[in-house]
Amino acid sequence: MKYDFAAIEKKWQDKWEECKPYAAETGSSKPKFYGLIEFPYPSGQGLHVGHPRPFTAMDIVTRKKRMEGYNVLFPIGFDAFGLPTENYAIKNHIHPAVVTKKNIANFTSQLKMLGYGFDWDRCVDTTDPKYYKWTQWIFLQLFKKGLAYKTTMPVNWCTSCKCVLANEEVVEGVCERCGSEVIRKEKSQWMLGITKYAQRLIDDLDDLDYIERVKIQQKNWIGRSTGAELTFDTNTEDRVTVYTTRPDTLFGVTYMVISPEHPLLTKWQDKIKNWDEVDVYKEAAAHKSDFERGELNKDKTGVRLEGIEVVNPATGKTVPMFVSDYVLMGYGTGIVMGVPGHDQRDWEFATKFGLPIIEVVSGGDITKEAFVAKDDSAVMVNSGFLNGLTVREAIPAMKKYVVEQGWGQEKVNYKLRDWVFSRQRYWGEPIPLVNCEKCGWVPLPESELPLVLPQVDSYELTDDGESPLSKMTDWVNTTCPCCGGPAKRETDTMPQWAGSSWYFLRYMDPHNDNELVSKEAEEYWGPVDWYNGGMEHTTLHLLYSRFWHKFLYDIGVVHTPEPYAKRTSHGMILGEGGEKMSKSRGNVVNPNDIVNQYGADTMRLHIMFIGDFEKAVTWSNEAVKGSKRFLDRCWNLMDIAKDDLSISEKNEPTIHKTIKKVTEDIDSLKMNTAIAALMTMVNEFYANGLTKGDLEQLMLLLSPFAPHITEEMWELTGFAAKYGKMAMQMPWPKYDETKTVASHHEMAVQVNGKLRSTIVVPADADDQTVIDAACADEKIKRQMEGMQLIKTIVVKNKLINLILKPAK
RNA sequence: GCCGCUGUGGUGGAAUCGGUAGACACAGGGGACUUAAAAUCCCCCGGUAGCGAUACUGUACGGGUUCGAGUCCCGUCAGCGGCACCA
Numbered sequence: 001m002k003y004d005f006a007a008i009e010k011k012w013q014d015k016w017e018e019c020k021p022y023a024a025e026t027g028s029s030k031p032k033f034y035g036l037i038e039f040p041y042p043s044g045q046g047l048h049v050g051h052p053r054p055f056t057a058m059d060i061v062t063r064k065k066r067m068e069g070y071n072v073l074f075p076i077g078f079d080a081f082g083l084p085t086e087n088y089a090i091k092n093h094i095h096p097a098v099v100t101k102k103n104i105a106n107f108t109s110q111l112k113m114l115g116y117g118f119d120w121d122r123c124v125d126t127t128d129p130k131y132y133k134w135t136q137w138i139f140l141q142l143f144k145k146g147l148a149y150k151t152t153m154p155v156n157w158c159t160s161c162k163c164v165l166a167n168e169e170v171v172e173g174v175c176e177r178c179g180s181e182v183i184r185k186e187k188s189q190w191m192l193g194i195t196k197y198a199q200r201l202i203d204d205l206d207d208l209d210y211i212e213r214v215k216i217q218q219k220n221w222i223g224r225s226t227g228a229e230l231t232f233d234t235n236t237e238d239r240v241t242v243y244t245t246r247p248d249t250l251f252g253v254t255y256m257v258i259s260p261e262h263p264l265l266t267k268w269q270d271k272i273k274n275w276d277e278v279d280v281y282k283e284a285a286a287h288k289s290d291f292e293r294g295e296l297n298k299d300k301t302g303v304r305l306e307g308i309e310v311v312n313p314a315t316g317k318t319v320p321m322f323v324s325d326y327v328l329m330g331y332g333t334g335i336v337m338g339v340p341g342h343d344q345r346d347w348e349f350a351t352k353f354g355l356p357i358i359e360v361v362s363g364g365d366i367t368k369e370a371f372v373a374k375d376d377s378a379v380m381v382n383s384g385f386l387n388g389l390t391v392r393e394a395i396p397a398m399k400k401y402v403v404e405q406g407w408g409q410e411k412v413n414y415k416l417r418d419w420v421f422s423r424q425r426y427w428g429e430p431i432p433l434v435n436c437e438k439c440g441w442v443p444l445p446e447s448e449l450p451l452v453l454p455q456v457d458s459y460e461l462t463d464d465g466e467s468p469l470s471k472m473t474d475w476v477n478t479t480c481p482c483c484g485g486p487a488k489r490e491t492d493t494m495p496q497w498a499g500s501s502w503y504f505l506r507y508m509d510p511h512n513d514n515e516l517v518s519k520e521a522e523e524y525w526g527p528v529d530w531y532n533g534g535m536e537h538t539t540l541h542l543l544y545s546r547f548w549h550k551f552l553y554d555i556g557v558v559h560t561p562e563p564y565a566k567r568t569s570h571g572m573i574l575g576e577g578g579e580k581m582s583k584s585r586g587n588v589v590n591p592n593d594i595v596n597q598y599g600a601d602t603m604r605l606h607i608m609f610i611g612d613f614e615k616a617v618t619w620s621n622e623a624v625k626g627s628k629r630f631l632d633r634c635w636n637l638m639d640i641a642k643d644d645l646s647i648s649e650k651n652e653p654t655i656h657k658t659i660k661k662v663t664e665d666i667d668s669l670k671m672n673t674a675i676a677a678l679m680t681m682v683n684e685f686y687a688n689g690l691t692k693g694d695l696e697q698l699m700l701l702l703s704p705f706a707p708h709i710t711e712e713m714w715e716l717t718g719f720a721a722k723y724g725k726m727a728m729q730m731p732w733p734k735y736d737e738t739k740t741v742a743s744h745h746e747m748a749v750q751v752n753g754k755l756r757s758t759i760v761v762p763a764d765a766d767d768q769t770v771i772d773a774a775c776a777d778e779k780i781k782r783q784m785e786g787m788q789l790i791k792t793i794v795v796k797n798k799l800i801n802l803i804l805k806p807a808k
Numbered sequence: 809g810c811c812g813c814u815g816u817g818g819u820g821g822a823a824u825c826g827g828u829a830g831a832c833a834c835a836g837g838g839g840a841c842u843u844a845a846a847a848u849c850c851c852c853c854g855g856u857a858g859c860g861a862u863a864c865u866g867u868a869c870g871g872g873u874u875c876g877a878g879u880c881c882c883g884u885c886a887g888c889g890g891c892a893c894c895a
Contacts, residue, residue, distance in 0.1 A: 212812090213812055213813070213889095213890095217889095217891090220811060221890090243894095246895080257895090325893090327895080328894065336895050338895090339895085344893090345893055413894080413895095414894095415894050539890080609820090609821095610820070610821085611821055612821075614813095615814080616889090617820070618819090620820070622835075623820065623833075625833095627833085629833090632847090664824095672833095673822065673823095673831085675832080676821090677831095679832055680831075746828085748827075749828090750828080750876070752875070753874090758828070779862095791875065793827090798828080799828065801827080801875055801876065802875090
């Protein structure tokens with residue numbers, strides 16, 4: 001009988017649809033396992049070959065967990081708000097909800113075609129009002145705790161599209177869509193106070209089982225630095241405060257720099273003698289994009305503030321003050337002390353403006369470049385009481401001194417900024433707040449949630465970059481829930497990150513209309529035991545969702561401070577030729593084609609066999625055949641298996657070894673070597689012959705990888721009838737360590753570290769026995785002629801190294 | 809520039825703690841079966857020399873540690889990912 005994958009896959013998928021073997025049961029007495037994959041964005045193109053990689057891996061992990069007796073939650077959903085759908089809607093005049101529905105239906109059928117063990121009854125869709133009711137609810141709680149606030153801040157503004165762009169939409173300083181210049185524009189935006197959680201987001205990483213590079217990237221993104229805030233007197237009534245990580249270099253300060261956006265600048269308008277010049281610089285800086293300010297314009301520019309002087313408390317001398325756009329308003333205090341001797345940026349600035357450069361740390365040549373000591377054992381000079389100390393000693397000494405003198409205090413800073421949470425877009429969750437002239441920003445009562453996205457005539461932005469919702473005057477004009485007076489609704493919507501920041505909680509209790517998640521469900525399922533996703537989500541999605549989860553922990557909604565106990569990441573699938581798959585390159589592989597040609601089981605197997613899960617791999621249509629061939633070989637074993645239900649003596653060591661290997665490899669996502677071990681086992685079965693008992697073990701091991709063919713074989717070989725269960729419902733096979741070892745080993749025999757021969761000896765033979773055996777070997781005898789044995793090294797069951805030297 | 813990762817046959821990739829480099833596949837070559845093709849089965853497959861046994865050589869490059877290095881250490885080069893005037 002031929003392996004008819006199309007008929008077999010259809011048969012079993014229909015069966016699973018009906019008997020729901022993947023249903024998770026909240027409150028079951030079995031141990032729980034919550035395996036999570038990043039839910040997809042349902043794009044119009046459908047699934048591409050990159051999706052099945054993480055999905056299949058976690059499907060295998062969770063299938064094995066079920067067989068090991070766990071009550072498994074392996075859910076799926078759709079992260080469906082977002083720009084591509086909105087843009088498609090604008091272009092084709094179709095409501096985004098209609099497009100979304102269609103795309104989700106398409107994704108669903110594709111995912112089912114691949115035979116994943118998702119609990120489809122728990123499927124969520126972030127654009128469903130029943131879902132985003134709770135996204136809005138979380139926002140309201142953040143607002144009530146003061147963690148959501150509105151502020152004016154610079155945004156990316158496309159001068160041609162006249163709209164606000166997300167950072168991701170700005171590519172090399174121009175608008176991704178039209179290629180026009182992008183400038184910074186002040187706009188009022190909702191912000192979330194993630195920086196208040198910065199330290200906890202760093203600290204709690206320590207106890208998590210995340211792959212190391214994810215932890216490192218998160219820490220770098222949060223960017224903690226320790227230093228001091230120092231306050232300087234000026235010749236105005238204001239004092240200025242700077243942040244520095246190197247208070248030890250205070251004696252080397254020869255000037256100060258203020259950011260063009262700093263409010264003190266405007267305040268000092270009358271005192272600055274060259275205000276016109278300063279104002280022009282200020283204006284010019286405002287019109288520069290971040291890109292120009294950063295990437296292109298390493299060349300330092302600036303204007304001296306005539307009439308403003310600052311006193312260096314360490315030396316008592318006055319130094320001049322400049323405005324320059326190399327100082328950022330958003331980090332530290334927006335004012336920097338210039339230490340040109342020991343900071344390359346300051347050195348460039350000082351060189352350009354002819355400012356003095358003082359050496360305060362010895363060891364470099366400050367006439368050529370700033371000396372930034374690589375280690376902290378360099379010695380301080382020209383620094384009063386610090387002279388002779390190493391940098392390592394000088395930093396704490398100066399910090400202490402600064403505090404004693406009342407010049408400042410120790411300070412920790414983070415690069416992490418608060419989260420810009422508004423989008424002037426239609427296709428997102430409406431922000432459930434109204435603005436009342438009397439009461440200010442007022443939250444909607446929770447009973448009015450969800451605040452449903454209203455129907456609009458056009459999804460285009462207004463000319464001044466406001467959300468399409470702002471044109472809906474009937475919707476915008478409302479009454480204040482607080483005083484009953486006239487009020488306006490917020491017309492900004494939430495970013496796509498919102499719905500994905502908590503979706504894993506909703507899976508635990510997806511149909512609950514009264515709570516985001518019931519206490520019972522959350523305490524049973526939380527936290528997620530294993531979350532796999534892309535490296536590209538390490539800094540944003542992962543950080544955002546950890547932040548929300550910590551907030552939910554603080555207000556008592558969840559019982560753990562962290563959402564995910566374990567995080568792994570998969571590599572990308574590249575197109576033929578090693579390039580990123582993209583429509584424009586025309587190298588996108590659609591999983592449908594592979595499934596039609598070879599079947600879902602082959603697709604699943606191949607995508608796992610293709611290479612190291614964490615690394616990028618190149619897709620090859622040619623190589624898929626190997627996986628299909630393997631399944632054919634498995635199938636054909638049915639014809640040659642002897643009618644004996646016990647494990648054959650000949651295959652026993654291989655079977656136990658393979659069970660061990662596959663068990664361990666699945667747990668560490670090394671599916672490629674697990675499959676290789678299964679292939680080796682099948683090759684041995686062909687070489688040795690096999691019993692039905694041998695085949696039974698193979699089917700159980702193969703089940704998580706290729707569930708359709710396995711169930712069919714399980715039925716045909718009579719095991720389904722024998723046990724009254726599907727293979728996937730059987731206990732995971734166990735191995736006996738003592739049976740994994742063969743009775744004899746082949747050992748390598750080296751002479752002076754070079755392989756010269758191999759010998760076969762009984763397992764666990766003692767050292768003298770193997771040395772004797774090695775010395776008796778013909779090839780070794782030849783090597784030993786005229787030589788003297790001075791040392792032997794024996795590695796049990798593996799290798800013998802004989803150290804010889806010429807005999808005297 | 810900074811942080812992180814990776815360099816292994818024609819190709820994808822294996823190789824617990826430092827212990828037989830190239831498992832398992834793909835492609836290729838040879839053979840069997842077949843009227844033929846597909847499929848299937850068997851054999852070969854890093855390089856150089858040799859009919860062969862075998863010898864030398866070989867994990868980006870240069871050093872080092874070690875009885876022994878793909879693996880550890882120092883340096884260099886290349887590629888990928890992230891961040892980037894963060895004081």
